[in-house]
Amino acid sequence: MALVAHDAKKTELLDWAARHQEALRGCRLVATRTTGELLARRLGLRADLVxxxxxxxxxxxxxxxxxxxxxxxVFFTDPLGTQPHESDVRALHRLAVVHDVPLASNPASADVLLPDACLRMAAPAPVEADAA
Structure with a gap:
């Protein structure tokens, strides 16, 4: 699970993560550097940092x-702010859509998507039957 937040939304992401701390502790987390450092410092959540x-x-x-x-x-974006790397943000959203990865852009959508993501991460990979 990837956790990302624009600067104006970092507090909102931290509040959301605090409410779901137990579930998140059971997940492999990836986060952008600043967001991941805040998650570790404030909530004790460990994430692989990019x-x-x-x-x-x-x-x-x-x-x-x-x-x-x-x-x-989980990418809490700031829809009212301009981002210098907006093309990267659009590309990341596009990849999530193309590869059918659920995308939560606010706490309400993250609340809905988190339980299913936790189940999918815990489930063993499906075994493909031989075509023979």
């Missing part, structure tokens, strides 16, 4: 989506 979004972190998470390593993208 670069900050403007420094390529969005693209790193996008690559993980392509590699089927992300079951849920």
């Amino acid at each position: 670069a900050s979004g403007p420094l390529g972190g969005d693209q790193q998470i996008g690559a993980m989506i392509v590699e089927e390593r992300i079951a849920l993208l």
Whole structure:
């Protein structure tokens, strides 16, 4: 599960993560650097860190989506602010859609998507039957 938040939404993501701390502790988390450091410092949640979004972190998470390593993208975006890396943000959203990865852009959608993502992450990978 990837956790990302624009600066104006980091507190909102931290509040959401605090409400779901127990569920998140059971998940493998990936986060952009600043967001991940805040999650660790304030909530004790451990995440694999990628670069900050403007420094390529969005693209790193996008690559993980392509590699089927992300079951849920929680990305609290700031719809009222301008982002210098807006093209990277759009590309990350596009990859989530193309690769059918659920995308939560606010606490309400994250609340709905989290339980299913936790179940999918805990389930064993399906075994493909031989075509013979």
